[in-house]
Amino acid sequence: MTPRAAILPALGLVLLIGASLCIGAASLWGGDFGAGWLLAVSRFPRTAAALLAGAGLALAGVVVQQSVQNRFVEPGLAGTPEAAMIGLLAVTLLAPGASVALKMAAAAATAMVGTAGFLALSRHVPRRDPMLLPLVGLIYGGILGAAGLWMAWQTDLTQYLGIWRLGEFSGVLQGRYELLWTIAALALLLYVVADRITILGLGEDRARSLGLNYTVTLVLGLAIVSAISAAVVVTVGALPFVGLVVPNIVSRRRGDNLRANLPLVALGGGALVLASDIVGRLIRYPFEIPAATIFSVFGAGVFLWLLHAAPKAPRRHG
Numbered sequence: 001m002t003p004r005a006a007i008l009p010a011l012g013l014v015l016l017i018g019a020s021l022c023i024g025a026a027s028l029w030g031g032d033f034g035a036g037w038l039l040a041v042s043r044f045p046r047t048a049a050a051l052l053a054g055a056g057l058a059l060a061g062v063v064v065q066q067s068v069q070n071r072f073v074e075p076g077l078a079g080t081p082e083a084a085m086i087g088l089l090a091v092t093l094l095a096p097g098a099s100v101a102l103k104m105a106a107a108a109a110t111a112m113v114g115t116a117g118f119l120a121l122s123r124h125v126p127r128r129d130p131m132l133l134p135l136v137g138l139i140y141g142g143i144l145g146a147a148g149l150w151m152a153w154q155t156d157l158t159q160y161l162g163i164w165r166l167g168e169f170s171g172v173l174q175g176r177y178e179l180l181w182t183i184a185a186l187a188l189l190l191y192v193v194a195d196r197i198t199i200l201g202l203g204e205d206r207a208r209s210l211g212l213n214y215t216v217t218l219v220l221g222l223a224i225v226s227a228i229s230a231a232v233v234v235t236v237g238a239l240p241f242v243g244l245v246v247p248n249i250v251s252r253r254r255g256d257n258l259r260a261n262l263p264l265v266a267l268g269g270g271a272l273v274l275a276s277d278i279v280g281r282l283i284r285y286p287f288e289i290p291a292a293t294i295f296s297v298f299g300a301g302v303f304l305w306l307l308h309a310a311p312k313a314p315r316r317h318g
Contacts, residue, residue, distance in 0.1 A: 009267060016274050020047040023278060025286040041174045049177040050169055050277045050291065051270035053236055054246075056183035056228040058269025059190055059262065061243020063221040064115075066201035066258070068122045070133045071251070072306070074243030075115070077137035080229045081238040082144035083114020085164050088234065089151050092160065100179055100234065107230035108223075114144055115222055131307075167232070167239035168290035169277050179231050186224050187266055194259040197221055201258075239292050241299025242269050248306050272298070 021043045022028060028035045061074040068078075075081060087110030091098050098106075118140055125133050152161040190197070196217045199207045207214045232239065246269045250261050276294040283289055 009264075009271075013267065013271050016271055016278065017047055017051075019278050020050070020274055023281050042172075045174050045177045046169045046172045046277070047274065049172045049180055049236060050274040052180040052183045053167070053232045053239060054242055054269040054271070054273025055187060055266035056180070056269070057232060057239055057242040057273075058246040058265045059187055059243075060225040060228045062247045062258065062262070062265055063190070063197060063225050064243065065247060066197050067119060067218060067221055068133060069127070069201055069203060070122075070130055071248055072130055072134045072244065072303075073137055074241070075225055075229050076238065076240040076243065077134050077141060078118040079114045079137065079141040079144045080111050080118075080225060081164075081233050082141050082148055083117075084108070084111040084226075084230045084233045085161060085238075086110050086114070086144065086148045086151065087230070088164060089148060089155070089157060089161070092157060093155055104179060104227075104230050104234045107234055108226045111229050111233075112222055112226035115226060119218070119222070164233055164237050166290050167237040167292035167295075168280075168288070169236055170288050170290075172236065177235055180235050182231055183228055186228055187262075190224055191259070191262050193217070193220065194262055198256075198258040237290075237292065239273060240296055241303065242273060242295065245299050245302040245306070246272065249302070 021039060024038075024043060026038055026042075028038060057075065060080075064073055064075055064078055064080075065071050084107040087107040088103055090110070091103050091106040095102070118137060121136065121140060122133055125136050127133075148161060149158070152158045196212060199210055199212045200214070200217050200221065202210070204214050207217075247261075247265050250264050250268060254261055254264065273291060273295060276298065277291040280289040280291050280294045283294075
């Protein structure tokens with residue numbers, strides 16, 4: 001992307017950040033709280049959380065799509081968030097006073113196991129119809145979700161499960177979102193190994209013939225996806241469709257140069273989730289609609305468009 005072409009997306013992001021900092025039930029001007037205190041404790045953490053969560057889930061979607069060679073799959077269609085919730089339920093039962101870091105570690109571990117199960121299952125799914133694998137993932141995630149719901153019902157933790165299933169940012173405050181900054185480090189790691197992830201998308205046989213350690217690269221990608229998903233679920237809850245629609249929109253516009261596309265995927269994911277959060281604050285102001293609900297409506301529409309719109313010829317980028 002040329003510097004001139006980058007001006008408009010950068011300006012749009014700045015406007016979204018400004019709107020997020022200004023919009024809320026409490027007024028920045030003449031309210032009960034000082035503007036500086038409100039920005040530092042609530043508005044900035046909420047804005048940063050939306051940007052980080054959206055960027056992380058969009059990047060995780062890229063990794064999953066490359067791993068299974070299917071553009072219509074994302075962590076939400078691979079059972080990853082449902083598996084993370086099972087881990088959260090387990091640590092809540094076994095160690096109710098566990099730290100947030102320990103909860104994330106448990107959620108990441110179960111998310112990795114759940115996603116690995118989907119990848120193993122994907123090897124036995126015929127590839128003739130690209131929509132078959134997402135349907136299998138939907139059923140697989142439903143089974144894991146049902147198992148988590150049964151656990152929550154038996155232990156009277158259904159309220160917790162409901163919170164984790166619905167991604168929203170109203171409860172994000174200073175001291176309760178910092179875990180999401182790990183996504184920035186994971187995004188940097190993903191950028192470093194972007195070429196290996198690209199080769200991963202060629203399939204196991206071709207990847208090995210090009211000298212790639214397929215198993216190590218797959219496990220690394222799986223670990224990145226699991227850690228990102230766990231951090232988001234623990235902090236704000238599940239956000240569907242982000243990892244599906246954003247990578248597809250970017251690749252349709254710019255082709256499949258993964259290293260060049262990753263910054264745009266991260267920017268697009270963060271901006272769209274932040275925009276969804278802002279819209280959710282405005283529709284029934286001063287009440288709020290969860291960002292996950294807003295993005296689900298938008299994502300479903302984009303997904304239907306992706307299914308029926310003919311792909312454009314990708315532009316060449318040096």
